[in-house]
Amino acid sequence: LPDTVTGARVLGSRMLAAHKESNPDGRMPLLDHFRELRARVIRALLAIVAGTVVGLIPGIYNRVWRFIEHPFAKASTALCRSQSHGLRGCTGLNNSLIVSGIFDPLSIRIEIAFFFGLILTSPIWLYQLWAFIAPGLYAREKRYTYAFVGAAVPLFAVGAALAYLVMSRGLTFLLGLTPQGVSVLPSISTYLGYVMAMILGFGLTFELPLALVVLNYARVLTHERFKKWRRVMIFAVFVFAGIATPSPDPLTMLLLAAPCVLLVELAEVMIWAHDRSLARRPDPYAGLSDDEPTPLGFDYDDRVDESS
16 A cells, blocks of 8 residues: 555656656646636635634624624713713614614625625635636735735734724714704614725825835836835825724824824835945946837746746
């Protein structure tokens, strides 16, 4: 049996080597690409469906719903204590959010379970996406992709967590604008839309420094240009923070603006360091006139990555 296993491994390695020799670039016909894309999309969809089914389990769904409704419950409780607004019954969320249709409870349950499954199975469908794209990338491009995803996911998660923490302040302010004697009966769909807007707004705002670094590595944004627009960008961050956080107190705005400003300054340091490293490299286009064509082909870095 050990000899058989060893022989199978040797045969498999020889077949793999022969395949690489006959197809060194790993290319395949267009129809094969479509077949692979279809297979990976089906796997990703099956994973999302399975995660959605898990989210529909009553015990899990109830916990997810309590987590989602906590900011609203906190805000409604604060308004009830003030005794200045007409939240119906003044007993919290269960008497404040409503549904207006017969099928709304079912659609809301499926919607929440779907987003739960999307987050739960994100490693699976992200891997399927990466496995389809990765064979067409050079080693350097793969390293850049790893660095981008490794930075984008934590930044978005931090922004989403911060949005969850300040959400109750914004809800307290918005619901506090209700005239006295008027009952506040928002729908669950409206509340879920507010939650998604806050999470996406905060999460994408935290991606701004990463976008600046990506533009710098793409040779679109230089440090000199960054210095000229630094004050405008910082001012824009505070304006956006004031719009994204409905609460009028400065603390809520600073909770979003201050981390973003720190991240922008960190991005500036990275852009400055990258520009300095580029300045020390020889310019491959030095000495060429404006009307002189450059030679076609890969640059040095691509050849190094391809050989590796």
